[in-house]
Amino acid sequence: MEKIRPHTLSGFMELLPAPQLQMEAVMQVLRETYALYGFTPLDTPAIEAADVLLAKGGGETEKQIYRFQKGDGDLALRFDLTVPLAKYVALHYNELTFPFRRYQIGKVYRGERAQRGRFREFYQADIDVIGDGRLSVANEAEIPSVIYRTFSRLGLKRFQIRVNNRKILNGFYAMLGLGEKSGDIMRAVDKLDKIGPEKLKAILLDDCGLTEAQADEILSFITIRGTNAEVLSALEGYRGRNETLDLGLDELRAVTQYLSAFGVPEENFAVDLTIARGLDYYTGTVYETTLLDHPEIGSVCSGGRYDNLAEYYTDRQLPGVGISIGLTRLFYVLNEQNMLAAGHDSPADVLIVPMTDDLGPAVRLATGLREAGVRAQLYTENRKFKQKIQYADKLHIPFVAFLGEDEIAAGTVSVKRLATAEQQTLRPEDAAKLILAAAQDAKKQTILK
Amino acid sequence: MEKIRPHTLSGFMELLPAPQLQMEAVMQVLRETYALYGFTPLDTPAIEAADVLLAKGGGETEKQIYRFQKGDGDLALRFDLTVPLAKYVALHYNELTFPFRRYQIGKVYRGERAQRGRFREFYQADIDVIGDGRLSVANEAEIPSVIYRTFSRLGLKRFQIRVNNRKILNGFYAMLGLGEKSGDIMRAVDKLDKIGPEKLKAILLDDCGLTEAQADEILSFITIRGTNAEVLSALEGYRGRNETLDLGLDELRAVTQYLSAFGVPEENFAVDLTIARGLDYYTGTVYETTLLDHPEIGSVCSGGRYDNLAEYYTDRQLPGVGISIGLTRLFYVLNEQNMLAAGHDSPADVLIVPMTDDLGPAVRLATGLREAGVRAQLYTENRKFKQKIQYADKLHIPFVAFLGEDEIAAGTVSVKRLATAEQQTLRPEDAAKLILAAAQDAKKQTILK
Numbered sequence: 001m002e003k004i005r006p007h008t009l010s011g012f013m014e015l016l017p018a019p020q021l022q023m024e025a026v027m028q029v030l031r032e033t034y035a036l037y038g039f040t041p042l043d044t045p046a047i048e049a050a051d052v053l054l055a056k057g058g059g060e061t062e063k064q065i066y067r068f069q070k071g072d073g074d075l076a077l078r079f080d081l082t083v084p085l086a087k088y089v090a091l092h093y094n095e096l097t098f099p100f101r102r103y104q105i106g107k108v109y110r111g112e113r114a115q116r117g118r119f120r121e122f123y124q125a126d127i128d129v130i131g132d133g134r135l136s137v138a139n140e141a142e143i144p145s146v147i148y149r150t151f152s153r154l155g156l157k158r159f160q161i162r163v164n165n166r167k168i169l170n171g172f173y174a175m176l177g178l179g180e181k182s183g184d185i186m187r188a189v190d191k192l193d194k195i196g197p198e199k200l201k202a203i204l205l206d207d208c209g210l211t212e213a214q215a216d217e218i219l220s221f222i223t224i225r226g227t228n229a230e231v232l233s234a235l236e237g238y239r240g241r242n243e244t245l246d247l248g249l250d251e252l253r254a255v256t257q258y259l260s261a262f263g264v265p266e267e268n269f270a271v272d273l274t275i276a277r278g279l280d281y282y283t284g285t286v287y288e289t290t291l292l293d294h295p296e297i298g299s300v301c302s303g304g305r306y307d308n309l310a311e312y313y314t315d316r317q318l319p320g321v322g323i324s325i326g327l328t329r330l331f332y333v334l335n336e337q338n339m340l341a342a343g344h345d346s347p348a349d350v351l352i353v354p355m356t357d358d359l360g361p362a363v364r365l366a367t368g369l370r371e372a373g374v375r376a377q378l379y380t381e382n383r384k385f386k387q388k389i390q391y392a393d394k395l396h397i398p399f400v401a402f403l404g405e406d407e408i409a410a411g412t413v414s415v416k417r418l419a420t421a422e423q424q425t426l427r428p429e430d431a432a433k434l435i436l437a438a439a440q441d442a443k444k445q446t447i448l449k
Numbered sequence: 450m451e452k453i454r455p456h457t458l459s460g461f462m463e464l465l466p467a468p469q470l471q472m473e474a475v476m477q478v479l480r481e482t483y484a485l486y487g488f489t490p491l492d493t494p495a496i497e498a499a500d501v502l503l504a505k506g507g508g509e510t511e512k513q514i515y516r517f518q519k520g521d522g523d524l525a526l527r528f529d530l531t532v533p534l535a536k537y538v539a540l541h542y543n544e545l546t547f548p549f550r551r552y553q554i555g556k557v558y559r560g561e562r563a564q565r566g567r568f569r570e571f572y573q574a575d576i577d578v579i580g581d582g583r584l585s586v587a588n589e590a591e592i593p594s595v596i597y598r599t600f601s602r603l604g605l606k607r608f609q610i611r612v613n614n615r616k617i618l619n620g621f622y623a624m625l626g627l628g629e630k631s632g633d634i635m636r637a638v639d640k641l642d643k644i645g646p647e648k649l650k651a652i653l654l655d656d657c658g659l660t661e662a663q664a665d666e667i668l669s670f671i672t673i674r675g676t677n678a679e680v681l682s683a684l685e686g687y688r689g690r691n692e693t694l695d696l697g698l699d700e701l702r703a704v705t706q707y708l709s710a711f712g713v714p715e716e717n718f719a720v721d722l723t724i725a726r727g728l729d730y731y732t733g734t735v736y737e738t739t740l741l742d743h744p745e746i747g748s749v750c751s752g753g754r755y756d757n758l759a760e761y762y763t764d765r766q767l768p769g770v771g772i773s774i775g776l777t778r779l780f781y782v783l784n785e786q787n788m789l790a791a792g793h794d795s796p797a798d799v800l801i802v803p804m805t806d807d808l809g810p811a812v813r814l815a816t817g818l819r820e821a822g823v824r825a826q827l828y829t830e831n832r833k834f835k836q837k838i839q840y841a842d843k844l845h846i847p848f849v850a851f852l853g854e855d856e857i858a859a860g861t862v863s864v865k866r867l868a869t870a871e872q873q874t875l876r877p878e879d880a881a882k883l884i885l886a887a888a889q890d891a892k893k894q895t896i897l898k
Binding site: 001002004005006007009012013014015016017020021023035036037038039040041042043044045046047048049051052055067068069070071073075086087088089090091092093095096097099100101102107109111121131134135136138141142149184187195258261262310311312313314315347348351358360363364366367371372373374375376377378381382391395397399404424 | 450452453454455456457461462463464465466469470472473484485486487488489490491492493494495496497498500501504515516517518519520522524535536537539541542544545546548549550551556558560570580583584585588590591598600616677697707708711712759760761762763764796797800808809812813815816819820822823824826827829831832840844846851
């Protein structure tokens with residue numbers, strides 16, 4: 001028979017079993033952490049009507065989208081989880097209770113040019129809080145706590161949540177009479193880390209057409225550095241010159257005020273006036289999160305406050321705040337950087353190897369272990385003994401349990417820990433305890449080194 | 450601004466938050482139960498190259514598939530999880546360890562005619578064990594145990610796992626000289642439950658062209674009933690007349706032999722000679738699972754043994770055994786039949802309501818509760834007290850924690866259980882214990898009534 005060459009499309013992540021187990025562990029941490037804050041899981045279709053997905057229209061989105069006809073339907077695959085959320089909230093408005101806090105971990109699709117580390121199908125892991133007409137700034141203050149707890153639980157230590165407020169930026173540029181140019185300026189400022197202050201100044205003068213005085217004022221503003229208290233204190237020097245800036249400063253104070261009560265250490269948080277977020281749609285607090293040892297990756301968790309989630313679908317004012325983790329890319333980077341710890345990559349806690357023709361005792365042992373919560377795999381293939389041990393070893397299964405005539409007669413089982421080659425003969429209930437304790441210890445280890 | 454009407458495509462399930470929480474609980478039970486048997490999670494792309502997905506080609510599949518161009522790619526959405534598994538195993542053969550046991554819970558797409566209870570996007574939850582060249586029949590014996598444990602953990606009691614063996618059927622029909630007609634006959638026999646033996650006999654005579662003697666022999670064979678032991682004993686009466694039948698009988702004995710060791714009660718299992726499964730590709734044991742109080746739904750978990758998983762991609766012989774749950778449809782039916790229990794539908798264990806302007810104490814309480822594992826939501830909107838309680842009530846959040854001046858001064862918190870209106874003032878650590886204990890009790894409850 002003629003064979004079809006099996007292949008997976010480029011730009012589509014397909015993991016081998018061991019890293020997939022680690023990916024699942026990451027997702028489980030995200031689900032559990034988001035749930036601790038009262039976010040409810042949501043699952044929307046991957047396919048939507050094209051007019052719904054493209055309500056905002058235009059730009060890169062339209063070029064990258066997977067769009068197709070089926071019957072008389074003009075359909076498209078979602079390219080983010082925000083547009084489906086806006087649709088969901090507008091559609092189910094009367095059945096929802098506000099503030100509506102939802103998380104969604106789902107695949108999205110963008111037909112980008114394929115390149116290493118770029119994906120066409122990738123998971124986003126989003127949380128959002130949506131208010132009905134209004135939403136307290138306390139929700140913006142809580143977001144860094146969610147980010148901190150999520151990354152800490154994964155085992156990351158050297159990361160920083162950077163926060164700014166769009167009102168401060170908008171107010172500041174309006175104050176300089178540069179309101180209309182603020183978009184161009186912010187895009188230029190965004191490059192500060194890469195190009196340094198001198199080149200930035202040249203761009204501000206030459207490309208943006210600012211005066212020397214304006215450029216200097218912007219540079220001194222965006223290079224305000226120090227502890228959160230020092231930055232806030234320096235910002236107070238601008239108070240009273242622009243209402244929007246003052247409002248932004250109040251919001252930034254509210255966001256930083258409860259940080260320690262939310263359990264976020266000072267070293268994992270920084271007010272950073274260079275953060276703007278590209279999207280116009282943010283109107284208040286904005287967030288970026290960087291890995292301090294891998295600044296080249298850029299932000300691994302970003303988001304912010306917006307005033308109008310669903311303006312393309314409804315006249316209702318639905319303000320919100322949310323963040324998104326680009327999970328597939330993050331996992332890819334963590335794996336590439338060799339940051340995934342051992343453990344969390346075994347499909348079973350024990351491999352049961354029957355040594356007699358009658359499988360009954362081994363099956364009963366497996367059943368008992370499973371009832372105790374042990375992930376127990378029965379090995380029933382007719383292979384050499386050595387191959388059975390190698391099987392456990394290859395799959396990183398930590399224990400092998402042997403059941404021969406002697407053990408069956410004595411009502412015991414021989415349990416070998418492969419890492420140490422240590423072997424004990426135990427009653428089944430004691431074997432369960434031993435294996436379960438080791439499994440629980442392994443589970444407590446963080447997923448990242 | 451002109452608005453786009455927000456809508457979700459017909460045939461695409463989109464749940465409200467409370468049922469979505471129940472759906473997530475169902476998925477978590479599936480993940481945990483599959484893992485107890487050493488199945489490793491897998492996640493393959495939803496989009497594949499069309500030639501890969503359609504390697505087998507033909508039939509209903511091709512009509513229903515979502516297929517489209519992107520760039521120069523001829524792409525399609527997966528319509529099941531078996532073809533992607535075949536591709537995965539053929540593609541990654543050298544990196545896998547066999548037997549390869551995987552589970553996958555993922556969305557698949559079929560552009561069927563939309564009708565109530567039929568979905569175009571739906572979850573399948575599959576497990577498969579794939580051998581390299583050979584695979585012991587013990588794997589077939591283990592499958593009913595996975596099915597039993599999965600449905601039991603969901604809280605189902607009145608269900609039956611029906612098992613047959615294709616070799617018995619093929620051997621039996623060959624023995625009657627009806628090998629070539631066996632496909633037609635099995636399709637007719639499949640209707641026995643619906644049309645009764647008399648109409649079936651008429652079909653066998655008129656449509657299949659059998660003799661009276663052949664039809665009678667088939668009817669007496671497929672209506673063999675009784676305990677597993679009785680059915681097996683009746684089948685022994687056919688032994689020695691056809692080699693394939695004899696082999697199937699041995700396999701069926703092997704599958705039933707360890708049932709009680711696997712913890713499957715006799716009442717949840719039946720050898721049923723009418724089960725054939727439509728797909729030609731099954732070659733040994735076949736499974737169906739029916740809800741005894743809802744026979745109209747048909748099988749909710751089906752599968753079987755096959756000899757050649759990936760024959761369209763590779764010459765390697767890759768036998769396997771697997772089952773699939775049509776999860777979206779199953780959930781839809783359970784919900785429609787009002788079989789979902791209360792509980793499992795709350796996004797938080799406690800709603801914290803601050804009663805002072807300074808949110809510090811409430812934030813610290815939330816942080817402490819979360820560290821203890823309590824899903825704690827802070828309510829910080831400026832609404833009337835009554836509305837805050839209603840919020841908790843609408844979301845089925847079982848506890849509300851109040852923090853006023855008195856509580857803050859005393860270092861306590863007032864905790865109200867909404868179901869009983871019972872209120873206590875406690876130290877935060879005792880509040881955590883109370884709420885966590887209730888949450889753990891709720892979690893232990895099965896998802897189904």
